[in-house]
Amino acid sequence: MTRNPRFVCLPLLILAGFLAYFIERTLPPPTATNDPLSRILGSAKEIIGDSLYLKADVYFHGGAEHHEEERSGGLREEGFIAEEHEEEHKAQGGMTAADDWIRRINRQVHFEKHYHLTKEEQKEMLPFFAWSIELDPHNVEAILTTAFWLDYSFEKADDAIRVLENGVRDNPDAWEPEYRLGVLLFKKKKDYPSAEAHMRQALKKAHPEEITGDLMVDVYFYVGEACREQGKNAEAAEAYHRALSTLNVSKAAALKKIIEARLTFLTHQV
C-alpha cells in the first residue's frame, strides 16, 4: 500500500478539503473592499486617495499649492468665484527681505497665479474626486465634496445621489452622508419618504454635539417638510416645533416666519 503514493495523497487531500470547509465557516465574512487594488496597495491606497483629494483642492485654486486659507469649510463651501482675488495675488507674488536668490528665482518661475476655476474649468477636478473616493471610501469629506460639486456645478443629481449612497454604505457610522442624501432626495427627486428616512437616520447616528444650532434647524425643517409632503401632519408639526425651539431668531427671522406659517397651516388642517 505504501508503494503507491495515491493511497497516501488522496486521503490527505480529502482531509485538507474538509478542514478548509470548516475553517472558512468560522472566518468572518469578506469585506466590501476586497478588490485587487486594496490587496496590492493595502493602507497606502487610503493615503494616495487622501492626497488626490488635496490635489483637487490645489486644482480648484488654479494649481497654487500655497494659497491662503480663506474659508473654513473646505471646497464644499466655496462659491463660484470667476475673478482673481487681487489681494491674494499680490500677497503671493511679494517677497520678503529674508528671501535668498534661489527662492526669488523659484517665485519668479513658479509665480502661482491663484485663481478659482471658472464654471467651465471645474470639470478638471472630477478625476481627482472620483479617484479619491474610490481609493479611500472612508474619506467622508471627499464624498460630501464630490456630491456637492456634482450636484451644484454639473447638475448631475443622479451621480451625486449614487456617490452619497455608496458613502452611506461604506461609512455606516457617519451621519453627514445620510443627511446630504436626504436633502438631495428631497430637493431633486421629490422622494419624500426616502428623504425623511435618511434624515431621521442622520439624527440617530449623530452625537448630540455634532448637530447643533443652524444645522439642527435645517435637519428638522427638512424632516418637517418631508412629512408634510407625505401628509404626516402630526410628525411634521413635531419636527417644525423642534426646529423652532433651536432657531436663532436674530439670524433667521425669515425661516421662523416660514415655519410658523407651516405650523399654522397644519393646525388648520387638523
Add this chain to the structure above:
Amino acid sequence: MRVLWALIKLLIKEIFRKKDFYVALILIVVTLFYAAQLKFYNVERIARYLMELGLALIFFFSVFLTASLAARQYPSEVQQRTCHVLLAKPVTRVQFIFGKYLGSLFAGAACFLIFYVFFIGVVMTRAESLSALMAAETAYLFVLNLAVVAAMASGFSYYMTTAANVSTTVVVYFLISTYGQSLKEMSQNLFWISRSLGVGMYYLLPHFEFFDLRQNFIHRWDPVSAKLLAFLTCYAACYAALFLMIGWIKFRKEPIT
C-alpha cells in the same frame, strides 16, 4: 566640429538601437491611451489630469534615459577598450568629453521631443486649447534640465561605475526637484553638521525645479519672461560646465596604455 558631430551621431544611433527608448515609448503610449479613454461622470473633455500624468511620465523617462546613456559612455568605452583607439585617432580628450556629453544630451533631447510631440497630440484631442508659447517654454526648459542631468551623469562617469552613477544622478535629481525649494528650511532644526550639509546642498547643487514648468503649463499660468529664460540658460550652462570640469579633472590624468 566634425569630430564632435561624429560622436554625437554615434550616440543618437545608439539610443535608437537599444530597447530602452522603445520600452519607454510603449509604456507612455499605452498609459496615455488608457488614461485618455477614462470617463468621469460622463463629463466631456477633461484634460488636466491627462497632462499631469503624461508630463510626469515623459519627464521621468527622459531623465532616466539621458542619465543612463551618459553614465555608460566612458565605462563602456574603457571596458571594450575602444577608448584608447578613439584617443589615438585625432580626437582630443576635450573633444571626447564634449562629444560624449553632447551626444547624450542630443539623444536624450530627441527622445524627449518624440515623447512630447506624441503627448501634445493626445492632449489636443481632449483639451479645448493649449498655449503654444507655454508648450514651447516647457519643452525648452526641460531640455536645459536634461543638459544639466547629462553633464552630471557624464562628469560622474569618470569616477563611478555605471550603476552607481545612474542611481546617484537619478536620486539627486528627484530629491532636488521635489525638496529643493524647502531644503534650507528643513535643515534649520537639525544638528549643526546636518544643518550645514543641508544648507550646503541647497546652495551648491543645481536646482532642477527651476526648469520644471509643468504646473505653469497645466494650469495656464503666465509664460516665463525672456530675461528669466536667458538667466536659466546661463544657469544650466554653468552647471553643465562645472560637472564636465569635474570629469575633466579625472580624465585628463588617465593614462593611455
